[in-house]
Amino acid sequence: MRRLLIILFINYLFITKSFALIEIDITRGNLDPLPIAISPLHVDTKSQSFEGLKVKTLGDNISKIIEDNFRSTGLFNPLKKDAFVQKPDIAHLKPRFEDWRLIKAQALVTGKLLVKDGKLKVEFRLWDLAAAKEMTALAFTTTPSNWRRVAHIISDKIYERLTGEEGYFDTRIIYVSESGPKNQRVKKLAIMDQDGANTKYLTLGNELVLTPRFNPTNQMVTYMSYFRNMPRVYLLDIETGTQEVVGNFPGMTFAPRFSPDGKKIVMSFAKNGNSDIYTMDLGTRLVERITDHSSIDTSPSFSPDGKFIAFNSDRSGLQQIYVMRSDGSGVKRVTFGNGIYGTPVWSPRGDLIAFTKMRKGKFYIGVMRTDGTGERLLTENYYQEAPSWSPNGRVLVFYRETKAGSKGEGFTAKLWSIDITGYNERRLKTETDASDPSWSSLLSK
Amino acid sequence: MIFNKSLKNILLVIFATLILSACSTAKKSGNIDGDVYTGKETVEYLASGVPDRIFFATNKSSLTTASRATLRKQATYLRKNKNLNVTIEGHADERGTREYNLALGERRANAARDYLMTYGISGKRLSVISYGKEKPVNPASTPLAWSQNRRSVTVKVN
Numbered sequence: 001m002r003r004l005l006i007i008l009f010i011n012y013l014f015i016t017k018s019f020a021l022i023e024i025d026i027t028r029g030n031l032d033p034l035p036i037a038i039s040p041l042h043v044d045t046k047s048q049s050f051e052g053l054k055v056k057t058l059g060d061n062i063s064k065i066i067e068d069n070f071r072s073t074g075l076f077n078p079l080k081k082d083a084f085v086q087k088p089d090i091a092h093l094k095p096r097f098e099d100w101r102l103i104k105a106q107a108l109v110t111g112k113l114l115v116k117d118g119k120l121k122v123e124f125r126l127w128d129l130a131a132a133k134e135m136t137a138l139a140f141t142t143t144p145s146n147w148r149r150v151a152h153i154i155s156d157k158i159y160e161r162l163t164g165e166e167g168y169f170d171t172r173i174i175y176v177s178e179s180g181p182k183n184q185r186v187k188k189l190a191i192m193d194q195d196g197a198n199t200k201y202l203t204l205g206n207e208l209v210l211t212p213r214f215n216p217t218n219q220m221v222t223y224m225s226y227f228r229n230m231p232r233v234y235l236l237d238i239e240t241g242t243q244e245v246v247g248n249f250p251g252m253t254f255a256p257r258f259s260p261d262g263k264k265i266v267m268s269f270a271k272n273g274n275s276d277i278y279t280m281d282l283g284t285r286l287v288e289r290i291t292d293h294s295s296i297d298t299s300p301s302f303s304p305d306g307k308f309i310a311f312n313s314d315r316s317g318l319q320q321i322y323v324m325r326s327d328g329s330g331v332k333r334v335t336f337g338n339g340i341y342g343t344p345v346w347s348p349r350g351d352l353i354a355f356t357k358m359r360k361g362k363f364y365i366g367v368m369r370t371d372g373t374g375e376r377l378l379t380e381n382y383y384q385e386a387p388s389w390s391p392n393g394r395v396l397v398f399y400r401e402t403k404a405g406s407k408g409e410g411f412t413a414k415l416w417s418i419d420i421t422g423y424n425e426r427r428l429k430t431e432t433d434a435s436d437p438s439w440s441s442l443l444s445k
Numbered sequence: 446m447i448f449n450k451s452l453k454n455i456l457l458v459i460f461a462t463l464i465l466s467a468c469s470t471a472k473k474s475g476n477i478d479g480d481v482y483t484g485k486e487t488v489e490y491l492a493s494g495v496p497d498r499i500f501f502a503t504n505k506s507s508l509t510t511a512s513r514a515t516l517r518k519q520a521t522y523l524r525k526n527k528n529l530n531v532t533i534e535g536h537a538d539e540r541g542t543r544e545y546n547l548a549l550g551e552r553r554a555n556a557a558r559d560y561l562m563t564y565g566i567s568g569k570r571l572s573v574i575s576y577g578k579e580k581p582v583n584p585a586s587t588p589l590a591w592s593q594n595r596r597s598v599t600v601k602v603n
Contacts, residue, residue: 182584208579210543229574231547252551252575255544268548270575273506273555275548296548312545318504319545342542356542385542401539408584436543 033077034162037105038067040081041122042089044114050144055115058147059088062122065151066109066158068195069169073159074424079105088112092125097132105129109158120144124154126161136161148197153444168390169194172440173397174212174221174238175415177201178433182408189223191238194439196429202238211255211386212236213438216348217262221438222246224254233267235282247280247287255298259326260306266290268298277311277328290328301345301353302326303370310334310344310353310370321355323370334372339364343386346370349393352420356385356398365398367420378422391441395419397428399435481509482592487582491599495522498598499557503538503591506552508560516557519599520564530602533557535575536582538591543577550575550597557597572602 041059049055070076084091085099092110100108111124123139138157142150149170156167177190189202189209203209203225212223221236233246233253247253249269256267263282268275277290277300291297295315302309303326310323316333319340324331335341339359346353347367357364357377363384366377384400397417404411413435415428428437476484482500489497496519499512508516523529535554537546554573562568583590 183581185579208576210547210579231574252547254547268544270548270551273552273559275551296545296552298548299542299544312542314504314545319542342545358541361540383539403586404584406585406587411584411586 033075034106035077035079035104036070036107036109037079037084037100037103038063038070038081038109039084039086039088039091039111041110041124042087042092042112044112047113047115048117050115050118050120053115053144053147055144058115058144059111059113062111062113062147062151062154063109065148065195066155069152069155070159072195072426074419075163079103095127095129097127097129100127100129107135107162109154111154115144118143120147120150122150122154124157126158148193149443152193152195156442156444165394166392166442168392168395168439168442170443171391172219172443173415173428173437174202174214174440175399175430175434175437176209176212177430178413178435179205182404182411189221189236190430190432190434192430199431202236202241211436213257213388214440215258215262216260216391216441217258219440219443220258220262222256222258222265222267224256233265235265246282247278247285249278253278255300257301259302260304266300266302266309268300277309279326290326291324291331292328299343303346304348304350308346308370310346312342312344319358321353321372323353334368334370335375336372337375345387345389347393348389348391352393354387354389354396356387365396365418367396376422378418378420379416379425384416386436388438390439393420397437397439399437401435477589477592478509480588480592481511482589482595483511484593487593487596491519491601492522495519497600498596500592501553501595501597503595504541504549506549506556508556512557513560516560517564520561520566523561523566523570524564528603530570530572532572532574532600532602533561534580534598534600535573536580536594536596536598537578538594539578539581539586540591541578546577547575550577553595553597557599 040063043059047055067078070078083103092112108127114121119141121141125137126135128135152170155169159167171194174191177188178185180186186205187209188205189212192199208226210224212221219238225234231252233256234243235246236243246265252270253267256265264279266279269278275296275298277297280287295313297313299312300309309326313322319342321335321341321344322331322333339357341355341357343356344353352367353370354367357366362380364377365379365387368375382403387396387398395417400416402412413433415434415437418425481502491497496515499515533554535550537549558571581594583593
């Protein structure tokens with residue numbers, strides 16, 4: 001009986017949650033973005049200075065990052081701050097709901113912070129203005145230099161509460177930074193926060209580097225490098241900077257990706273003109289051959305349960321996408337549409353495969369169900385490829401190149417993102433030209 | 446009547462000239478057969494009369510008649526220079542996904558290597574590397590540039 005009561009109580013909790021007034025329907029696009037007011041965080045007057053940090057404006061700066069995050073989703077419409085009707089500290093205690101409703105806000109974010117004894121203490125509240133109540137609140141303490149991450153973590157909590165889905169703001173993107181003329185490109189590994197801040201270069205550009213990919217469980221990266229003119233797959237620890245060749249292959253290895261548990265790397269190995277798919281266990285160093293076919297088999301990507309691998313093969317003549325069990329059995333072609341298909345990437349939710357499609361001189365980024373049905377092309381362009389999923393499976397980041405003139409002038413490579421609904425296409429800010437993006441999992445998980 | 450006849454002749458000559466000039470301009474501006482590059486603009490030479498590169502059709506690694514002739518010249522040259530080793534670099538054009546192009550470049554370089562081996566060159570002297578679409582020789586975004594970039598290049602190592 002007691003257990004039944006507990007279950008009923010839990011159910012009650014869930015029911016009240018799902019009936020909250022301002023849940024956002026994110027199955028559609030940004031047809032009607034939710035108006036949200038993000039009040040600057042109040043900076044406690046007892047705050048002390050900290051190593052070159054502008055403590056006075058920290059509240060404004062954190063709120064600006066939250067605002068930018070929300071605007072970038074296309075699902076929210078952050079309101080202009082000059083229309084705000086209450087001081088941050090007072091609103092944080094108790095908003096005058098009817099006044100905030102007057103400026104057409106449906107949700108309100110308030111907060112305050114204190115920098116003291118080398119620590120940053122932050123709390124925030126999310127208010128449902130229509131229902132006139134608090135939806136969620138959180139307080140935490142960290143080092144002040146972490147303030148940008150604080151803004152991203154707050155953004156993730158609010159996003160989660162309003163959409164019912166995990167956020168993706170406290171994440172990073174690793175990519176290939178490009179510079180120089182088109183026929184003498186210099187390429188370096190680079191990493192930045194999801195919003196373009198904190199760019200760091202991880203290689204010097206002495207050798208060609210391609211296709212970095214995050215381990216979904218930690219901050220390790222696998223990529224391809226032409227170090228000493230031997231194109232091989234490498235493993236890189238971002239924190240320590242140590243790197244090593246993956247396996248001992250007598251030829252080119254390329255197109256690496258991690259298994260969902262992060263313990264294996266799946267990649268292509270090219271020998272005598274034939275590329276097949278192999279895995280290597282990073283713990284045992286055991287190498288397994290997964291495909292054995294005279295065609296090109298490449299761009300492998302694990303399903304999130306680790307049971308299947310999607311890949312790209314030209315065994316039927318031109319590039320198409322195939323799915324097999326992760327031991328290589330049960331190979332099935334899944335794309336039959338007009339055009340050729342490459343770079344399948346399994347969604348972290350497991351239900352979709354993102355891909356690049358080429359048809360009649362145009363390149364498309366699209367998604368389809370894992371059996372190849374329900375194809376939806378999200379964006380068409382002169383050249384674009386290599387989609388990578390946000391950790392919540394909601395947004396794709398990819399790169400796009402422009403057409404070059406007769407001397408290679410006018411050529412650019414940039415990162416773009418698009419919602420899987422096909423809405424909200426936007427360019428990601430990068431310091432240099434950029435390609436081959438890969439999105440990390442949530443840092444705080 | 447006579448005037449008419451000569452006019453007709455003149456017209457015929459003009460017409461024929463137009464056709465011929467149309468033909469010659471097509472050949473000149475093209476330098477592409479099917480979509481395989483047949484020109485010499487980007488070609489360098491291992492030695493006099495020994496071109497360093499061959500060209501491929503889109504998504505293909507099969508050797509054309511002209512490519513085979515070039516490779517036979519390279520084989521003869523390599524037989525004469527027994528201490529010379531080479532690397533065969535395989536390349537693709539920019540109109541494909543990066544990873545597939547790496548595999549395609551490798552396949553093209555090996556097609557050239559296999560052919561050289563059938564003409565008696567030891568595989569030990571012939572290493573292979575693929576650059577995919579990473580090193581275009583012509584940076585333009587035109588069918589001509591792409592045809593020049595779909596290539597395998599034999600490069601002396603020593």
